[in-house]
């Protein structure tokens with residue numbers, strides 16, 4: 001699998017099979033992703049990897065903590081996941097994502113209970129056999145937070161190279177207190193996200209979503225190029241074109 005295929009076949013997997021992932025593979029991904037570039041080579045990521053009994057126990061503790069509650073409202077994030085009020089085109093994109101996701105799950109818009117139950121599946125890592133957490137020292141700034149994104153994505157593409165699927169999950173930041181206590185995270189660390197890791201369950205419609213992307217003209221200004229306005233012949237396609 002080349003890098004284009006790894007990027008093209010990555011998607012946010014929201015239903016995993018029970019098939020386990022070997023510890024040495026998990027370690028290789030976590031170690032390999034640290035080849036990601038970071039400003040000043042600070043490598044500001046801190047990772048926790050859980051499987052088996054510790055993962056089951058954490059999920060049990062989080063389930064107890066959110067029972068009868070809506071973590072989307074009750075969960076106090078330690079950082080701003082989205083600006084309070086989104087604006088277009090971001091607002092529309094987020095809404096379209098919700099429509100696409102809940103349609104695939106067969107959960108109607110007005111089914112608030114169904115939506116909440118689905119949201120809470122985040123805290124089961126969508127059934128993945130491995131759950132990762134990525135944290136950063138709270139004294140770090142936007143530059144280093146961007147580096148976390150580099151780490152996260154390098155990890156997800158390496159996972160594809162091993163035939164594995166992932167789901168990055170900021171939702172875990174809403175239950176950071178329980179996660180922090182369980183992992184005994186030092187107080188200077190702030191939980192950025194979780195990452196579900198395992199094998200996609202292809203029988204689930206939710207895993208067949210291919211999220212759209214804005215055309216390149218919408219987000220890139222080309223200056224001084226010949227032919228940059230036309231697609232490369234036989235070059236990278238995107239998942240939504242398949």
Ligand SMILES: Cc1cc2nc3c(=O)[nH]c(=O)nc-3n(C[C@H](O)[C@H](O)[C@H](O)COP(=O)(O)O)c2cc1C
Nearest residue numbers: 010011012014097122167168169170171172193211
């Ligand atoms: C940092 C980050 C956090 C995310 N958090 C969640 C999450 O908590 N739950 C979830 O179901 N998806 C989450 N996603 C997945 C996004 O919804 C998804 O990446 C986006 O809709 C594009 O779809 P794709 O990943 O399938 O290409 C997150 C993605 C990123 C990059």
